[in-house]
Amino acid sequence: MNKSLAFLKMLLMVIIAVISVGPILWMVTGSLRPYQELFKYTSTLNIHLLVPVELTLRNFHNVIFSERNPFLRYIGNTFVVASAVTVMVLLINSMAAFAFAKLRFRIKPALFALFMSAMIIPAEVTLVPNYLLMHDLGWLNSYKALIVPSMLSVFGIFMLRQFFAEIPNEMIEAARIDGAGLPRTFISIVLPAAVPALITLGLMTFLGNWDSYLWPLIVINDQKMQMIQVAISAFSSTEGTDWSKVLAANTLSTVPILFLFLFLQRYYIQGITMSGIKG
Structure with a gap:
């Protein structure tokens, strides 16, 4: 019973952490994408939702300079x-x-x-x-x-x-x-x-x-x-x-x-x- 309760607590903490960190990860990965790719994978759940297909630093260059x-x-x-x-x-x-x-x-x-x-x-x-x-x-x-x-x-x-x-x-x-x-x-x-x-x-x-x-x-x-x-x-x-x-x-x-x-x-x-x- 104690192990089950500890597992549920850990699972709840993981879910809360994912909900909290998810938007930040999407912001960081979105800054590494070209604009054409930014909303291309948002309608389906796949790895490219967070992992850019075409990695670029041009957005940071354009912002800084x-x-x-x-x-x-x-x-x-x-x-x-x-x-x-x-x-x-x-x-x-x-x-x-x-x-x-x-x-x-x-x-x-x-x-x-x-x-x-x-x-x-x-x-x-x-x-x-x-x-x-x-x-x-x-x-x-x-x-x-x-x-x-x-x-x-x-x-x-x-x-x-x-x-x-x-x-x-x-x-x-x-x-x-x-x-x-x-x-x-x-x-x-x-x-x-x-x-x-x-x-x-x-x-x-x-x-x-x-x-x-x-x-x-x-x-x-x-x-x-x-x-x-x-x-x-x-x-x-x-x-x-x-x-x-x-x-x-x-x-x-x-x-x-x-x-x-x-x-x-x-x-x-x-x-x-x-x-x-x-x-």
């Missing part, structure tokens, strides 16, 4: 913005989370409840106010409009607070007795103990900004400053219906995130587990 859409420039723009937002999110949100977790002040419960209430507000509701604010500040069509509004993450504060709350108060009190001030205690005691949670939040933040589409589309008009997801959309429209090139562009945009996640997945899983977030 496109004069109309400098794809490498878009990747660079996105990397700069996502990295800057990630650094600022880790810095600002870790300090706020430490204050909510370990410091005592009169309005802390009410202030934390106010922060948490912001999580139920859909992001689309804040698009117009944020756009008007960026317009009044003169930040439209600049990287500041992409970086500054994303520096605060209510979810990030909540996640790090859950993690910081598990750090024994005795460690912080011992550091204070030894003469360490609050900033030194935070840097030398709290942050090193929270590395998995920080990496988890950093990975989530970087991925969210890497895949950002709607906000860059609204605040950036200069094509040379555009982010990668908006660039892929523009690429597909300017290149007509050549979906092989679109798949190649999506594959190129996925590779950095894939390698980043594979390198940091151990810390990501540990951070999710230790921060008390379930789901």
